[in-house]
Amino acid sequence: MASEEGNGLPTASMLHAIGAKIRTMRKERGLTVERLSELSGVSTGIVSQVERGKANPSFSTMVQLAHGLGISVARLFDGDDHRSPVVRKFERRRIDGHGLAEGDGGLYELLTPDLNGALEATWVETPPGYDSSETPYRHNGEEFGLILSGAKDVYLDGVRHHLEAGDSIRYASTIPHWYVNSGDETCVAVWVITPPTW
Incomplete structure (x- = not known):
C-alpha cells in the first residue's frame, strides 16, 4: 500500500x-x-x-x-484539474461498445467531460429500423431521455412508450428496457444516466 x-x-x-x-x-x-x-x-x-x-x-x-x-x-500522470467543464461539439468523444450491439447503426457521443461525476450524459442518434430488443438493458440507477428530433419507442418491461420531438421520459434502470426507432427518420436524443454505466 x-x-x-x-x-x-x-x-x-x-x-x-x-x-x-x-x-x-x-x-x-x-x-x-x-x-x-x-x-x-x-x-x-x-x-x-x-x-x-x-x-x-x-x-x-x-x-x-x-x-x-x-x-x-x-x-x-497528467493532472485533470485544468480540464474544462465545457464540452464543445467538435470535442465530443464517441462511445463504442457501450453495452451496445456492435455495428448497430447508432451514434453515441459523451456530452460530459468525463465519467468521474455522478451522471453520464450522451448524445444519441438512432437510424430508422434501430431495434435493441434482442439485448434489453438492466442496471442500477436511473435514466432520463429527451427526444430532440424524430421519434423513438422506449420499452419498459415490455410496455411501449412512444416519444416524439420535445417528449421526455424518466425511469429506473433496474427495469428491463430497450429502444426501437420505427419511424422513417433518424432519432436524435439526449440521454442522462446516473450513475455512469461504464
Whole structure:
C-alpha cells in the first residue's frame, strides 16, 4: 500500500486518481477489464486492483496498461484539474461498445467531460429500423431521455412508450428496457444516466 507523501513513494490519493483515470479511459474505449488485460498483458486481477487504487503498480505495469489503452504513459500522470467543464461539439468523444450491439447503426457521443461525476450524459442518434430488443438493458440507477428530433419507442418491461420531438421520459434502470426507432427518420436524443454505466 502507498505510504505518506514525502518519502518518494506515491500517496494513496495519487494511486486512486491514476486508477480512476485508467478506468475512465478503458470505458471511453469500450473495453472490459478482461479486454484491457489481453491488450496490455496485465492480469485481470491487477487491472481491477489498479483501477480501484488498491495496488501500487510498477512503472513497467503502468507502461503495459498505457500501451493497452493506446496512450503514452505520461498521460496517466497528467493532472485533470485544468480540464474544462465545457464540452464543445467538435470535442465530443464517441462511445463504442457501450453495452451496445456492435455495428448497430447508432451514434453515441459523451456530452460530459468525463465519467468521474455522478451522471453520464450522451448524445444519441438512432437510424430508422434501430431495434435493441434482442439485448434489453438492466442496471442500477436511473435514466432520463429527451427526444430532440424524430421519434423513438422506449420499452419498459415490455410496455411501449412512444416519444416524439420535445417528449421526455424518466425511469429506473433496474427495469428491463430497450429502444426501437420505427419511424422513417433518424432519432436524435439526449440521454442522462446516473450513475455512469461504464
